[in-house]
Amino acid sequence: MQKISTNLVLGLACIVFALLVAFAWIPLDTDTWLVERSRGKYVVGDSLAPTLAAAFILIAGLMLLIERRSEDTRPGMENLKFIGAMVVIGIVSVLVMRWAGPVAVSLLQGDGEYRLLRDTAPWKYAGFALGGCFMVFSMISFVEGKPSMRAALIAVIAVAGIIMLYDLPFDDVLLPPNGDV
Structure with missing residues (x-):
């Protein structure tokens, strides 16, 4: 068997x-x-x-x-620890993604309301870019056992690639989390 x-x-x-x-x-x-x-x-x-x-x-x-x-x-336990770490990184990344845009607008725009700006650059990219880069960078760093410039570069390129594939060709697409805000 x-x-x-x-x-x-x-x-x-x-x-x-x-x-x-x-x-x-x-x-x-x-x-x-x-x-x-x-x-x-x-x-x-x-x-x-x-x-x-x-x-x-x-x-x-x-x-x-x-x-x-x-x-x-x-x-075994090592597998569960790995999966647990990935889940925690995913949850933190989604929280960063969700709140980065509204926080950026309140800090830099003052009187602006994020809900009204969520489909205008650069605000529509703030949460997705920060949360996405954090996720990719953190996962690579965890797997490799240390943070590196290579991991940061891969994170930026991956998120920029997703933005180019999903957001730029379509006028009616709202990147996460903007469709839910």
Whole structure:
């Protein structure tokens, strides 16, 4: 009988989660598909971003199954600590993302209201850029065991790339967390 390995458990968990998100959560929570045609132009549908996220999680799960090694052990305390650290970094990053824009507006704009400025540069990028860079930088630094300029550069390039792919081509897209504020 084959041993239950960390990669097997985590890979299967990722695959199940991705399939649940893609085929249950997204269809029940969104009204539009990936891309919609409205008034002669294509607009991003509500389900595009979560579907892409589910696809990346599915790919990661499949990669974990393919990369299984014979010396891989059962899930242990080190695995739980790693997952816990990633969850904490994710939560802190989302909080930074959520509050960086409103705080920046109150400090730099004084009388401005963030809700009215959330779709104007540079305010619409403040939370996403700071929270996203913090997330990528913190995760890389945690995995490598130390912060580095390389991790900071990767974080800035990754977040800038996401902004260029999601925000710049579409007039009606609000980067997180601006759609919820």
